[in-house]
Amino acid sequence: MRVLVIGSGGREHALAWKIKQSPLVDKLFCAPGNGGISQIAECVDIKSDDIASLTAFAVRNKMDLTVVGPEAPLSGGIVDKFCANGLRVFGPSKEAARLESSKVFMKELAKKYGIPTAKFEVFTDSEGAKKYIKGLKGKFVVKADGLAAGKGVVVCSSKDEGIAAVEAMMERKIFKDAGKKVVIEECLEAEEASIIVVTDGKDAVPLASAQDHKRIFDGDKGPNTGGMGAYSPAPVVPEAIMDAVMKDIIKPAIEGLRKEGIKYTGALYAGLMIDGSGPKLLEFNCRFGDPETQVILPRLKSDFVELIEASVDDEIDIASLEWDERPCVSVVLSSGGYPGEYKTGFEIDGLDAFEKMKDVYLFHAGTKTADGKTVTAGGRVLNVTALGSDIKDAIDKCYNAVNFIEFEGMHFRRDIGYRALNRR
Numbered sequence: 175m176r177v178l179v180i181g182s183g184g185r186e187h188a189l190a191w192k193i194k195q196s197p198l199v200d201k202l203f204c205a206p207g208n209g210g211i212s213q214i215a216e217c218v219d220i221k222s223d224d225i226a227s228l229t230a231f232a233v234r235n236k237m238d239l240t241v242v243g244p245e246a247p248l249s250g251g252i253v254d255k256f257c258a259n260g261l262r263v264f265g266p267s268k269e270a271a272r273l274e275s276s277k278v279f280m281k282e283l284a285k286k287y288g289i290p291t292a293k294f295e296v297f298t299d300s301e302g303a304k305k306y307i308k309g310l311k312g313k314f315v316v317k318a319d320g321l322a323a324g325k326g327v328v329v330c331s332s333k334d335e336g337i338a339a340v341e342a343m344m345e346r347k348i349f350k351d352a353g354k355k356v357v358i359e360e361c362l363e364a365e366e367a368s369i370i371v372v373t374d375g376k377d378a379v380p381l382a383s384a385q386d387h388k389r390i391f392d393g394d395k396g397p398n399t400g401g402m403g404a405y406s407p408a409p410v411v412p413e414a415i416m417d418a419v420m421k422d423i424i425k426p427a428i429e430g431l432r433k434e435g436i437k438y439t440g441a442l443y444a445g446l447m448i449d450g451s452g453p454k455l456l457e458f459n460c461r462f463g464d465p466e467t468q469v470i471l472p473r474l475k476s477d478f479v480e481l482i483e484a485s486v487d488d489e490i491d492i493a494s495l496e497w498d499e500r501p502c503v504s505v506v507l508s509s510g511g512y513p514g515e516y517k518t519g520f521e522i523d524g525l526d527a528f529e530k531m532k533d534v535y536l537f538h539a540g541t542k543t544a545d546g547k548t549v550t551a552g553g554r555v556l557n558v559t560a561l562g563s564d565i566k567d568a569i570d571k572c573y574n575a576v577n578f579i580e581f582e583g584m585h586f587r588r589d590i591g592y593r594a595l596n597r598r
């Protein structure tokens with residue numbers, strides 16, 4: 175089988191790495207890929223949101239299966255376009271991807287189908303939103319309706335902060351049309367976890383639980399990022415919570431969409447807040463998580479391509495997954511300055527050391543190969559990932575491996591996995 179992976183991050187390196195292990199795969203392509211992916215797949219220089227060129231490439235090169243990593247092409251309709259061209263593709267249609275591309279759509283679906291989520295109001299004008307904020311007490315959250323590269327959510331501790339967020343989104347239009355509507359919701363304060371399922375629109379198979387670390391600095395301080403590290407499983411999700419997530423959140427969402435005439439296939443990611451009263455839905459993403467995928471896939475013993483095909487072929491009910499019991503931890507090494515401005519093009523030292531390490535995996539994100547050297551090419555650069563006999567062993571292995579890597583301005587968190595450690 176000829177398989178194409180779309181994207182260029184650490185998630186896509188992990189996807190490509192796992193897909194490559196399947197005996198079903200003869201040839202693996204990735205568009206556009208990165209320095210690490212180029213070592214295991216043929217990289218094609220097409221951007222992940224250039225849907226027309228990707229479709230033409232997949233038709234011309236007779237792809238048997240395409241796996242889409244990021245949200246932009248999904249919400250841009252890549253699955254619809256591929257299907258219209260007779261191509262097999264894993265992911266939701268443009269309409270189904272609205273679960274991620276419109277927070278208003280997601281919240282209204284949750285309300286209609288009784289999915290537990292923070293109480294909210296929707297505003298289409300800034301005056302109404304500001305007036306509402308003036309009547310609030312305590313913390314609350316302002317969210318731009320559309321995609322805003324992970325920057326569209328502001329947790330506000332004061333009315334002034336909330337009003338500033340509304341003015342930036344709705345009056346100064348910093349996220350363009352994504353801020354035409356805003357959701358203002360109750361602030362939930364508990365521990366977060368990510369549950370990702372693979373679905374064919376009828377049934378859903380959960381992957382192992384995970385937790386990511388969104389803030390840039392230790393102790394969950396500083397601005398939000400795409401994710402600075404992750405671990406799986408998340409001890410905050412015992413079996414009873416997993417059952418509740420499937421029964422009260424995932425199933426009603428998939429069934430609710432079906433009742434609205436929308437079939438959801440692909441990966442569905444639920445971002446959850448878990449307190450004593452059970453799981454509450456913070457957000458849906460229409461794809462695999464990044465960096466969650468980097469800690470989930472090393473634990474998956476089953477053939478990942480069979481799982482992907484079961485989603486594409488409407489056969490998820492027959493899929494069953496086997497997991498490595500050992501925990502997995504991943505630490506992101508980022509460019510100095512990220513998530514603000516940063517420089518790229520610095521040579522990365524120490525990559526060779528990883529070839530000899532057991533149960534340690536190096537997933538590349540923002541890297542590229544130039545003149546035989548690997549250099550930094552993005553904000554998040556590498557994901558150093560390790561399986562361990564327990565969470566402490568996985569964390570230790572990970573940080574020992576991190577010590578081998580060096581590039582100018584390198585930053586990483588030193589406390590990845592601390593919540594899981596504290597729960598032991």
Ligand code: AMP
Binds near residue numbers: 292324359360456457
């Ligand atoms: P989202 O883009 O909706 O995932 O939100 C990004 C992050 O904002 C989440 O992972 C949470 O850390 C935080 N967040 C979102 N909604 C809420 C909420 N209602 N209460 C507290 N934190 C929230």
Ligand code: GLY
Binds near residue numbers: 463465
């Ligand atoms: N790790 C958060 C995300 O993938 O959106």
